[in-house]
Amino acid sequence: MMTWIRKALTACCCMLVLTACWSRYELNELAITSATAVDREGEDWLASFQVILPSSISTGIGITGSASGSPIIVYSTKGKSIMEADQKSFLESPRKLYFAHNRVMIISEETARRGLNPIFDLYLRTPESRETVTVMITRGSARRLLEQMMQIEKIPAAGIEGMIRMETQNISMLRNMKLYQLAMKLTSESASSLVPEIELSGSEEVTSMKVFEKTTLPSKIRLGSSAVMKKDKMVGWMSRRESLGVSFITDQVNRTVLTVGCPNSPSSSANSTVLINKSSTKLVPSVQKDKLTIQVNIKAKGTLAQSECKTHNLYDPTAIKQLEKELEKEINAIAKEGWESAKKLKADVVGFAELVHRKLPDKWHSWEQDWDTTFADIQVNVNSKVNLTNVGLSNKSIDVNHIRDVIK
Amino acid sequence: MKRQLSNLQAMTIVVNCIVSSGILYLPTYVITAAREDAWLSILLAMICGLLFALLVGSICRQYEGELFLAWLQGRLGRIMAVMIGLALSTYYFISNVLTVRQFTEYITDQILINTPMLVIASLVVLVSVYISYQGGEAMGHVHLIVFMLSMIFVGINVAFLLAHVDVHNFMPLFEADFMHHVSAAMMPLGLLSDAVIILVLLPHMERPADGAKVLLWAVLISSVILTIVISFVIGVFGTQIVTALSYPAVAVLKEVKFGSFIERLDLFLLTGWMMAMFSKIGVFLFCLLQLITYTLRIKKVPLLYTVITVLVIAASILMWDKDGELIRDSAETMPVYFLVSNYSVCLLIWCSLWLTRSRAKARRTNV
Numbered sequence: 213m214m215t216w217i218r219k220a221l222t223a224c225c226c227m228l229v230l231t232a233c234w235s236r237y238e239l240n241e242l243a244i245t246s247a248t249a250v251d252r253e254g255e256d257w258l259a260s261f262q263v264i265l266p267s268s269i270s271t272g273i274g275i276t277g278s279a280s281g282s283p284i285i286v287y288s289t290k291g292k293s294i295m296e297a298d299q300k301s302f303l304e305s306p307r308k309l310y311f312a313h314n315r316v317m318i319i320s321e322e323t324a325r326r327g328l329n330p331i332f333d334l335y336l337r338t339p340e341s342r343e344t345v346t347v348m349i350t351r352g353s354a355r356r357l358l359e360q361m362m363q364i365e366k367i368p369a370a371g372i373e374g375m376i377r378m379e380t381q382n383i384s385m386l387r388n389m390k391l392y393q394l395a396m397k398l399t400s401e402s403a404s405s406l407v408p409e410i411e412l413s414g415s416e417e418v419t420s421m422k423v424f425e426k427t428t429l430p431s432k433i434r435l436g437s438s439a440v441m442k443k444d445k446m447v448g449w450m451s452r453r454e455s456l457g458v459s460f461i462t463d464q465v466n467r468t469v470l471t472v473g474c475p476n477s478p479s480s481s482a483n484s485t486v487l488i489n490k491s492s493t494k495l496v497p498s499v500q501k502d503k504l505t506i507q508v509n510i511k512a513k514g515t516l517a518q519s520e521c522k523t524h525n526l527y528d529p530t531a532i533k534q535l536e537k538e539l540e541k542e543i544n545a546i547a548k549e550g551w552e553s554a555k556k557l558k559a560d561v562v563g564f565a566e567l568v569h570r571k572l573p574d575k576w577h578s579w580e581q582d583w584d585t586t587f588a589d590i591q592v593n594v595n596s597k598v599n600l601t602n603v604g605l606s607n608k609s610i611d612v613n614h615i616r617d618v619i620k
Numbered sequence: 621m622k623r624q625l626s627n628l629q630a631m632t633i634v635v636n637c638i639v640s641s642g643i644l645y646l647p648t649y650v651i652t653a654a655r656e657d658a659w660l661s662i663l664l665a666m667i668c669g670l671l672f673a674l675l676v677g678s679i680c681r682q683y684e685g686e687l688f689l690a691w692l693q694g695r696l697g698r699i700m701a702v703m704i705g706l707a708l709s710t711y712y713f714i715s716n717v718l719t720v721r722q723f724t725e726y727i728t729d730q731i732l733i734n735t736p737m738l739v740i741a742s743l744v745v746l747v748s749v750y751i752s753y754q755g756g757e758a759m760g761h762v763h764l765i766v767f768m769l770s771m772i773f774v775g776i777n778v779a780f781l782l783a784h785v786d787v788h789n790f791m792p793l794f795e796a797d798f799m800h801h802v803s804a805a806m807m808p809l810g811l812l813s814d815a816v817i818i819l820v821l822l823p824h825m826e827r828p829a830d831g832a833k834v835l836l837w838a839v840l841i842s843s844v845i846l847t848i849v850i851s852f853v854i855g856v857f858g859t860q861i862v863t864a865l866s867y868p869a870v871a872v873l874k875e876v877k878f879g880s881f882i883e884r885l886d887l888f889l890l891t892g893w894m895m896a897m898f899s900k901i902g903v904f905l906f907c908l909l910q911l912i913t914y915t916l917r918i919k920k921v922p923l924l925y926t927v928i929t930v931l932v933i934a935a936s937i938l939m940w941d942k943d944g945e946l947i948r949d950s951a952e953t954m955p956v957y958f959l960v961s962n963y964s965v966c967l968l969i970w971c972s973l974w975l976t977r978s979r980a981k982a983r984r985t986n987v
Contacts, residue, residue, distance in 0.1 A: 234735035336865065339730045344877050392857070392875060399860035570791035 243307035246284065247316040247369035248345075249354035250331060252323045253290060257330075259297035260288040260355040261309055262369055269366050283366045286358045294334050315373040316346045317391065318410060320354040324439060324446035332395050332444070343392035346373050348410040349439040349446065357410060360433050372433060376408055379435055384465040385452040386438055394441070401569050401576075401583070402560035403443050406455060409436035442559040450553050450561075457550020460543060461508055461562045461594075463493035470514070472542045474521035475534035482520040486539055486600065488512050497564075497571050504575075504586060506564060510543055510596035519609040526603040536598045543596040551592045560587050625824040627834050629760030632767035633821065633903055634838035637814045639845050640896035644722055646807055646846060647853045647868045649951040653804035655859045656789070657796040659850050661804035666843035668805070669812035673839045676816060676966055677832020682973055682980075683822050689914045695980055696972050704965060705915030708820070711961045712908035713932070715814075716901060718954055720744055720936040723897045725943055726867070738937055744901060745933050749925060751902030752909065756824030759903050766899050770892035777889050778848070780876045785855030808846060810955025812839055813962035819969075820907040866947065905932070 247262040268283040287304060291297030301309050319328070335341045350357055358368070365371030380388040386408035397405035414431030438455040440448045450458070459465045471485045491512040498505050516526065516535070525531055554561050565583055569576040579586040625633075650658040684691055693701035724741045732740060751759060796804070815835050822828040853868045856875060862868045873886030909924060918924050940946040973980075 234739070235732040336861075336871075339733065342874070343871065344875055344883070390875075392861070392871075396858050396861050399864075400858060566788065570788060573792040573795060 237308060237310075241307055242310040243301075243305055244310050245314050246367050247318065247358055247372070248311075248314055249288075249318040249320070249358045250294060250323050251288075251320045251354050252326060256290050256292060257294045257297050257323075258288055258290050258355070259294050260286060260358050261301065262286050262358040263305075263307075263309070264313075264367060282361070284361075284368065286355065288355055294330060295338075311341050314342055314345050315369040316348060318348050318350055318354040318357050319407075321349060321351050321439070321446065323354070324349050324407070324441070327444045328394075328398075328441070329444045332391070332398075335391050336395065343390065343395075345391050346376055347389050347391050347394050347407055348372070348376070349407050350410050351436075357412060357433060360412060360431070362433060363429060368433065372410065375433075375435060379408075380466065382467050383456075384459045384468045385456045386435055387455075387459065387464060398441060398444060400563075401565035401580070402563050403565075404554075404559040404561045405441045406438040406450065406458060406561050407441055407446075409439055409449070410434075411436040440554075440557050440559045440561060442557070447559055448557045450550075450557075453546060454550045454553040457546040457548065458554065458561050459550075460491065460493060460510055460547045460596075461495070461550055463491075465491040465493075465512075469517070470539055470542050470546075472535070472538040474519075475531075475538050482522070483518075484516060484521055484535060484538075485518040486514040486535075486598075487517045488514045495564075495567050497567055499572065499575060503589060503591065504564075504568065504579075505591040505593065506567070508547060508592060508594045510547065510594065511599075512539075512543065512596065513599045513601050514539065515602040516600060516604050519603075521609055522611055522614060526607045532600050532603070536600050539598040539600070540596045543598065544594045547594040547596070548592070551594075555588060555590075558584055558588060564590060624757040624826065625760045625821060626826055627830050629764050630818060630821060630825055630831075630834045631838045631841070632763040633759065633899075634815050634818060634835065635842050635845070636763050636767055636770075636896045637817055637900045637903065638811050638838070638842040640893060640900045641719060641722065641814075642808065642811045642842075642846050643849060643869050643893060644726065644867060645947060645950045646811070647850055648862060648865060649807045650804045650850060651854060651859050651868075652863045654796040654800050656791065656854065657794060657801070658804060658854060658859075659790075659847050660794075660796070661801045662808050662843055662847045662850055664801050665805040665808035665812060666839065666847075668809055669815070669839040669843065670836060672813065672963060672966070673815055673835035674832060675970055676818060677835050679819060679966065679969055679973065680822060680831025680835075681829050682977075683828045683831070685823070685828075687823050687910070687914055688819055689911065692969065695976055696969075700972060702915055704969060705911050707961065707965050708816075709908060709911040709915060711958070711965075712904050712911065713928075713935075714954075715958065716904045716908060716932050717935040717939060718950065719897065719901050719904065720748075720932055721940060721946055722950060723894075723901070724936065725946055729943070730867070730870070738933070741933050741936050744898065745905075745929055745936075747898055748901035748905055749929050751898065752906035753925070756821065756906070759899070759906060760824075763899050763903070766892065766895040770889070770896055773888040773892040774845070774848070777873055777876065777885055778852070780878070780882070780885055781852055781856060781872065784875055785852065786858075787855065789854050789856075789858045790851075806959065807951055807955040808843075810958040811846075812842065813958050815839055816962045816966055817903065817907060819966075820910060821903075 243261070243263045244266070245261045246264050249260040251258040251260070263285050265281065265283055265285055268281045287301070289297040289300040289304070291300055298309060317331075319331070335343055335345070360368060362368045362371040365374065376386065376388045379386055387406060389405065389407050394405055394407065411434060412431050413434050414429070437452055438450045439446050440450055456465070456468060465488065468488045468491070469485060470488060471483045474482045474484060491510060494509045496507040496509065498507070519526070551562065560583070564587065568579065650661050654661045689701050689705050692704060720741055723744055724737050727740050728735065728737050751762060815838060818831050818835055822831065825831070849869050853862055853872050856872045857868060865871050870886060870890065873889055874884070876885045877883040905928065909921070909928060912918060912928070913921060913924065940949065
């Protein structure tokens with residue numbers, strides 16, 4: 213009997229002390245944040261939060277489902293620091309903001325131009341925040357992007373994250389940049405990075421569920437170009453094509469699509485489109501007369517996806533060779549444009565500083581102090597090699613008139 | 621005294637003691653000092669650690685049964701045994717206090733943010749006292765299970781982290797000079813000196829003469845694990861941002877994310893790490909109680925348990941007012957103390973045994 217009582221008392225004691233009662237939060241006390249936005253208003257920080265409404269997403273299928281209300285709510289708070297603004301959320305919400313499911317952080321251009329150090333500090337210091345959050349920059353207000361609804365995803369933040377993930381996998385023009393990766397890039401020798409832009413197309417913002425009664429929306433969220441970061445500040449923009457060039461140089465092309473004119477074709481409107489399935493880049497630095505030259509060797513494999521080139525017999529190796537040459541010219545041009553843009557902005561987004569540190573450590577120590585000057589003086593030579601491995605299910609461009617004439 | 625600690629169990633005890641503390645602050649310290657070559661500093665420390673293991677192993681081979689201090693008293697006299705007992709007791713007390721505070725600090729920093737440190741420290745120490753109260757055999761089983769589980773968790777995390785590793789982060793090689801390596805190797809060397817625990821565990825081992833073998837394997841495995849941890853931190857984070865992070869090894873694990881369905885695998889490894897910390901504190905308390913009981917000839921063991929429990933909890937809370945002081949002590953002051961204390965005590969024991977070897981031989985012949 214005494215043993216039983218002792219065991220019961222021990223169990224009760226354990227239950228009392230093992231509940232983590234000081235740090236506990238019930239699920240209905242939490243506001244699950246799916247995205248955050250950071251704007252500046254004068255010297256203040258404006259933090260906006262896209263909070264999921266569990267009751268609205270728990271029923272039905274698709275964006276509207278059977279629930280009538282919006283699946284999210286957006287609210288903003290202002291403070292002298294982001295954390296202060298975050299804490300002020302208690303002034304207007306009965307729930308504690310919970311950031312473990314935060315997928316996306318959208319930063320306004322002004323905030324990015326004024327510096328991201330406070331954001332890095334907050335995310336790397338506080339245990340509740342996630343460094344794997346995807347960072348994006350937008351022109352204008354960041355908050356309005358959180359308010360925008362998406363058709364295909366109930367939670368817009370999940371949709372935005374999905375968009376950039378798919379883009380990185382399939383087009384490689386922009387790169388899905390996690391917060392910790394951005395911090396790593398900006399603390400590296402090159403101290404520069406690209407961050408994808410997110411924008412609103414169209415005019416009227418979609419902030420009400422009523423617009424989903426139509427098949428098209430007056431405005432939608434889409435990915436734009438790339439913001440160029442140097443140290444902790446934004447210094448400019450790069451077009452998608454230039455950004456793809458940087459991806460080629462930095463060996464970050466997973467898959468992409470290239471459209472080139474037909475070789476020797478008199479018609480300038482006829483094109484061939486090739487899906488690049490694999491690409492690898494090797495950078496070879498060399499020094500001549502204390503001047504740095506970097507040889508960029510790109511090797512790519514692709515599949516012909518569409519052809520309008522009438523003269524092509526795609527089983528003819530010469531025709532394929534000509535097409536490969538056109539693709540090589542295009543890749544060289546894209547990479548050159550990326551490099552020229554980086555040089556113009558004086559931002560080493562191509563990571564040449566790390567390359568020199570790795571491959572030419574002695575030279576690096578002499579150039580390290582004035583890397584910007586050395587960077588502006590680098591000679592870059594691009595050489596690409598394309599292997600078109602597959603022409604698809606047809607050996608020529610489908611032109612019904614031409615095929616009919618041949619049969620006759 | 622039951623001798624039921626197998627060589628494998630003894631080895632896992634040593635490995636758990638070394639690695640569990642190393643994971644927290646070691647990466648930042650070593651990478652700050654030796655940058656891309658930090659993993660080489662661990663290997664350098666390993667070489668010194670193996671030499672130390674040979675020294676301790678030599679003491680193990682001369683061991684002739686009974687309690688460690690009782691054996692020393694027989695060979696070196698009461699005064700020497702008391703001095704060594706006090707030195708080792710001090711080491712285990714300070715080490716215990718530091719480990720309890722490190723564990724508590726991590727939990728209050730990262731998990732139970734609002735829970736008072738006193739509550740967490742009390743729980744940690746009470747659980748560990750219970751472990752130590754179960755004796756050597758139970759601790760051997762616990763450490764073996766903890767080690768095996770931790771290795772499974774390490775394997776899972778390594779498999780998922782491989783995709784995040786950039787080998788370029790290790791370049792350029794051999795940039796750190798020798799002095800940087802020496803500076804970087806101090807902390808891992810201090811951690812590896814925890815291997816001295818085998819001396820107190822000798823009476824519980826089935827084959828005490830195998831102590832050298834156990835230690836060599838333990839130092840080797842611990843160094844390999846620490847090298848893997850450092851390498852993954854460098855491979856994923858590079859060497860720049862790490863210098864600003866308090867717990868980079870834990871931060872690295874948080875980056876594992878595949879799609880939207882696999883993430884936060886760090887929880888598995890953290891579970892293993894917490895088990896290892898409880899086990900380490902348990903075995904250190906066990907050693908502390910054994911040493912104090914013999915050195916001070918204490919008869920009332922339950923009272924001693926109570927006093928030690930209260931003292932460890934109080935010291936771990938009161939010794940460091942700020943977490944910055946704890947991190948500085950963990951990375952800079954304490955490793956030097958551990959290094960000096962453990963190495964000098966072992967060297968003292970080894971030299972004394974060597975000087976008295978003829979007397980011991982004569983006594984054995986007479987017997």
